[in-house]
């Protein structure tokens with residue numbers, strides 16, 4: 001049987017984007033040689049702040065059409081603090097992609113790995129394994145996705161909009177419950193927490209109302225509400241008691257960085273942005289221009305995102321071997337931390353981008369890692 005070939009619209013972007021994308025594409029290519037049955041073709045597309053500074057465009061001509069047609073989109077990091085639009089905001093074509101491709105479900109896993117310094121003193125921190133499900137097309141990012149959407153925007157006053165729609169929110173909550181169900185089948189908690197600010201905002205009371213309407217279809221899954229401010233507290237106090245946390249866009253942006261911090265740092269923060277027809281995969285961290293081109297960046301968030309992508313491609317295209325590839329990559333990372341063979345500089349270790357990739361390649365080829373996967 002011939003391999004399934006997936007066309008991946010790939011945008012390395014700015015800063016450390018190029019280093020980490022290269023590392024992830026290498027790992028995926030090696031996984032497909034080992035597992036067989038799938039192959040990725042990386043179609044490189046120029047996008048980002050550097051490209052904008054050179055050309056006045058944030059994506060190369062035809063880039064969005066290529067992304068539209070590909071099997072999935074893979075992104076490094078976009079944005080540089082020194083390059084901005086006249087209105088003071090950074091170059092973020094990625095926000096537009098989320099909207100134009102309807103990528104409402106931002107899946108941001110927060111998982112503790114062994115031998116990474118615990119940020120919390122409680123030993124239960126090693127059990128942290130939750131997902132922040134960030135709505136990614138509306139909420140408080142609605143006016144940020146494209147320009148000229150602020151209802152008031154002058155030098156005396158500026159207003160952004162918080163937009164919550166029934167159509168998107170129903171899909172989001174269903175996605176949350178379905179994900180909790182999948183995870184419960186793998187032995188995880190099986191609980192969805194609706195994180196909102198329903199005590200104050202009409203949009204947020206609406207978000208919660210729709211959560212309560214949808215949860216009746218998932219009686220096998222526990223559900224609860226938590227205000228977002230209390231959630232920030234609970235994520236420090238008892239994060240190991242949570243499973244899926246579903247919330248609007250801006251809350252998800254903030255709490256996913258907090259989540260990254262809980263398990264070490266943003267270098268472990270992977271992300272899948274899923275819509276009805278498209279999927280975009282990227283690390284949740286930024287372009288870190290202070291360490292770009294110095295072989296210091298931790299590529300694991302991007303590599304973990306590529307594993308999420310293989311899972312997505314597998315399900316969408318009925319290609320079970322791609323899911324095995326995803327599992328192989330995840331297991332290699334797990335084992336690498338267990339054996340202390342992955343020591344990113346981000347956590348005080350001595351391994352830069354290349355060294356991490358090299359160690360991971362050996363782990364992918366390691367018989368015991370393969371045995372644990374298959």
Ligand code: IPM
Nearest residue numbers: 078079092095253284285286
């Ligand atoms: C993220 C990032 C982006 C966001 C930025 C770079 C536009 O912070 O993916 O969390 O705010 O969504």
Ligand code: MG
Nearest residue numbers: 253254257284
């Ligand atoms: Mg963010």
